[in-house]
Amino acid sequence: MKIKVLGSGCAKCQQLERTTKEVVKELAIDATVEDVRDIKKIMEYPILATPGLVINEKLIVSGRVPSKAEITTFITTAMTKE
Amino acid sequence: MTNKKNTESCDCSSPVIATGSMKNKNKLFIWLGIGLLLWVALYFLIKPAADFITYDVFNLTPSSHLGSSVAFFLYDAPKVVLLLVIVVFVVGIVRSFFTPERTQRILAGKREAVGNVLAASLGIVTPFCSCSAVPLFIGFVQVGIPLGVTFSFLIAAPMINEVALVLLYGMFGWKVALLYIATGLFIAILAGWVIGKLKMERYIEGWVSELRKTGVQADEHRLSIIERVQYGLTAVRDIVGRVWPWVLGGIAVGAVIHGYVPEGLMASFMGKNVWWAVPAAVLLGVPMYSNAAGVIPIIQALLEKGAALGTALAFMMAVVGLSLPETIILRKVLKWQLIAVFLGVVAIGIISIGYLFNAIL
Numbered sequence: 001m002k003i004k005v006l007g008s009g010c011a012k013c014q015q016l017e018r019t020t021k022e023v024v025k026e027l028a029i030d031a032t033v034e035d036v037r038d039i040k041k042i043m044e045y046p047i048l049a050t051p052g053l054v055i056n057e058k059l060i061v062s063g064r065v066p067s068k069a070e071i072t073t074f075i076t077t078a079m080t081k082e
Numbered sequence: 083m084t085n086k087k088n089t090e091s092c093d094c095s096s097p098v099i100a101t102g103s104m105k106n107k108n109k110l111f112i113w114l115g116i117g118l119l120l121w122v123a124l125y126f127l128i129k130p131a132a133d134f135i136t137y138d139v140f141n142l143t144p145s146s147h148l149g150s151s152v153a154f155f156l157y158d159a160p161k162v163v164l165l166l167v168i169v170v171f172v173v174g175i176v177r178s179f180f181t182p183e184r185t186q187r188i189l190a191g192k193r194e195a196v197g198n199v200l201a202a203s204l205g206i207v208t209p210f211c212s213c214s215a216v217p218l219f220i221g222f223v224q225v226g227i228p229l230g231v232t233f234s235f236l237i238a239a240p241m242i243n244e245v246a247l248v249l250l251y252g253m254f255g256w257k258v259a260l261l262y263i264a265t266g267l268f269i270a271i272l273a274g275w276v277i278g279k280l281k282m283e284r285y286i287e288g289w290v291s292e293l294r295k296t297g298v299q300a301d302e303h304r305l306s307i308i309e310r311v312q313y314g315l316t317a318v319r320d321i322v323g324r325v326w327p328w329v330l331g332g333i334a335v336g337a338v339i340h341g342y343v344p345e346g347l348m349a350s351f352m353g354k355n356v357w358w359a360v361p362a363a364v365l366l367g368v369p370m371y372s373n374a375a376g377v378i379p380i381i382q383a384l385l386e387k388g389a390a391l392g393t394a395l396a397f398m399m400a401v402v403g404l405s406l407p408e409t410i411i412l413r414k415v416l417k418w419q420l421i422a423v424f425l426g427v428v429a430i431g432i433i434s435i436g437y438l439f440n441a442i443l
Contacts, residue, residue: 010213039216039414043293048182048221049214063182063214 001031001078006042006052006062013051016065020053023071029079056082107308114311125164132156151341158379159333162252166245166322166329166375173207173244174317178310180207182218185235190225194278197231202270205238206263212240212408219415223286224295230278236412237428238270241403245325246374253382261439262395266403269431276427285420328375336379340386349388359393360436364429367400374402391443396436404428 005020007013017035024031036042036054045054049063053071055078066074135156136142142149185208189201210218215236222232242263250259305313352359370377381394404425413421 008213008216010211012213040289040293043217043220046221048186048218049209049211050217063209 001029001075001082002056003031003033003075004036004054005033006036006045006047006054006059007050008039008042009037010050012065016051016053019065019068020071023068023075027072027075029075031075110308110311121164121168125161128157128160128164132160147341149341151337154340155333155337158253158336159330162249162329162333162379163322163326165248165252166325167318169244169248170321171314171318174314175310176207177209177317178305178313180204180209182208182210182214182221184208186221186225186227189222189227189231189235192227192231194228194230194275197228198234198271198274198278201227201231201234201274202238202267205235205270206242206267208235208239210239212405212411215408215411216414219412220290220293223290224293228278229283229286230274230276232274233277233424234270234274237273237403238267240405240408241270241399242266243374243402245321246378246398246402249329249374249378253378258391262398265395265435266399269399269403269428269435273424273427273431277423280423282420282423285417285423287415287417290415325373325375328373329379332376332379336383339380339383343383343387346388348384352384352389352393354390354392354440356393359390360396360433360440363393363397363436364400364432367397368404368425368429369406370401374398377401390440392436392439392441395439396432399432399435400429403432 003020003024005013005017007016017033021033024033042050042052045052045059047059047062051065052062053060053066053074055074060074060078061070132153136149136153137144140149140152142152144150144153185204188204189197192200219232219236222235223229246262247259250262350356352363377398381389381398385391385394409421409425412424416424
């Protein structure tokens with residue numbers, strides 16, 4: 001599974017990066033978490049507000065930091081689809 | 083007054099929606115009811131409590147410098163914080179209905195003029211943070227929203243915000259707060275319209291047009307009432323948690339001015355008859371970056387000492403609406419010519435408003 005966190009380095013973006021990495025670690029799954037900070041790369045997704053969470057190239061959340069429970073749900077849902 | 087806490091110094095509030103914590107609707111509304119009652123009780127207790135502490139506990143007299151400063155601080159600081167809590171909560175709920183994606187859809191395909199008015203109005207209610215100015219700008223331009231319309235949004239969004247309105251209402255009353263909304267909207271609409279007329283599209287950085295168009299984004303999901311309430315509560319935690327030191331700091335400085343600066347002192351610098359005061363206030367305000375929370379209490383105290391309202395409003399709009407960090411962030415997508423025109427047009431708008439109010443009020 002490929003997970004990307006889109007954010008230009010603002011406080012909320014860093015928060016999302018941290019929480020996502022924690023979730024991946026706790027679930028002990030085979031997933032890569034990439035921090036995308038280059039604005040040109042960020043704009044490859046239909047995003048209007050950072051931070052954004054991308055799972056398997058699909059933008060799941062943008063403009064807010066989801067809770068840990070929510071991120072866990074996103075990731076497990078995406079896993080069942082794989 | 084600079085805020086350099088974040089690596090990208092921008093103010094962000096993107097509430098976390100905690101799912102799973104408060105699933106029970108009734109329980110949530112009972113807690114909200116209790117909170118509201120507590121709020122009302124506290125609000126009516128402030129004045130007697132502030133007087134009691136100042137005049138009985140500290141034994142200060144109302145006519146003394148220290149007494150008037152302390153009473154001012156003890157009354158205004160808790161009042162403004164309480165007002166902030168309730169307004170940020172309500173605005174948070176309203177904002178949960180206006181996602182940037184929805185605003186983008188509404189504005190796509192709108193002509194100029196109508197578009198400028200809509201964009202400026204939506205700028206007030208759409209959650210916006212300067213960190214997201216770049217993706218928002220690109221997203222708007224990509225779906226064909228005219229440049230001037232996009233600017234109307236980008237000018238109104240930071241300038242007219244709930245924190246500014248609470249402080250204006252709390253310290254000056256509703257008339258000044260309404261005046262601020264109206265003039266802020268007017269400047270955002272007009273400045274956006276002028277920028278549109280100047281046909282400056284070629285001053286957008288080239289890489290923006292080379293991007294693959296990603297189109298209009300659909301909303302992720304409809305929020306339930308509980309989620310909206312939680313959105314409001316998180317907004318309170320985030321925004322009030324971030325601005326309260328500014329509020330207290332601003333009110334403390336205001337309190338010192340209130341108690342110690344002689345009556346009429348500011349008239350010679352910021353009075354109606356000082357012709358250069360308005361442009362000087364705007365020039366001074368642009369590089370200063372503070373949220374409204376820190377500036378408004380100081381302005382209120384200055385007004386008391388003879389500053390003119392037009393000059394004070396112009397200063398405030400320049401500090402809150404034209405921020406250097408946002409300009410620096412926008413430089414990623416705009417060439418400097420367009421940045422200069424943007425700053426220039428908005429500054430001229432603010433200066434004109436300042437002179438107008440000094441002349442008619």
